[in-house]
Amino acid sequence: MNKSILxxxxxxLVGLGLGYLGFEIIPANDSQKTTQVAAHEEPKSTNPEKETAVEETTGETVSAEAELLQSKGCLGCHSVSGLNLQGGATGPDLTFAYENVESKHGKPINEFLKEPTSxxxxxxxxxxxxxxxxxxxxVNALKKASESN
Known part of the structure; x- marks a missing residue:
């Protein structure tokens, strides 16, 4: 076999291994932080459109949207500037995903999240x-993000 191909x-293989570690190991630590934040949480409202805040011991507040997107791993690859959420740079910013997913992927965002086409x-x-x-x-969080801009 040619040396350059080898x-x-x-x-x-090394790159894929490092990518796996970056997306599987590091977000696991972030989700533990989210769990720790949730321990300080006030009781949530049953209205998903109403934003609830969680106060960390540092005094920073974390929105319900941020907590959800973090716990599901979305912020590992994506940011949502419309909600002032910094995340990974691997995926596109999701601020306008509510409006753009259907034209880009051929199905509404709620269907895309069930069965993605990418x-x-x-x-x-x-x-x-x-x-x-x-x-x-x-979907409600991404709708809020798109409406904020």
Whole structure:
């Protein structure tokens, strides 16, 4: 086998391994932080459109939308500038996802979150499927983000 091909294959495997660690190990630590934040949470309202805040011991507040998007792993790859949420830079900013998903992926956002048409999101969702109420809450959060701009 050609030496350059062998080097390429080894480099690709190392890169995939590091990517796996970055997305599987590091977000697990972030979700533990979310769990710790949730321990300080006030009782939530039953109205998903009403924003609830969670106060950390540092005095910072975390919105219900931020907590949801963080706990489901969305912020591992995506930011939502419309909600002032910094996340990963791997995926696109989700501020206008509520408005743009249907034209880009051929189905409404709630259907896309059940069965994504993109290869990357199909892999992500199949490994951690969303419940119907989680989809509804994520759609409401993304609607709020698009309306804020």
């Amino acid at each position: 080097i390429f294959i080894v480099s690709a 290869a990357v999101m199909s892999g992500v969702i199949s490994g951690n499927p969303l419940a119907d109420d989680e989809i509804e809450n994520i």
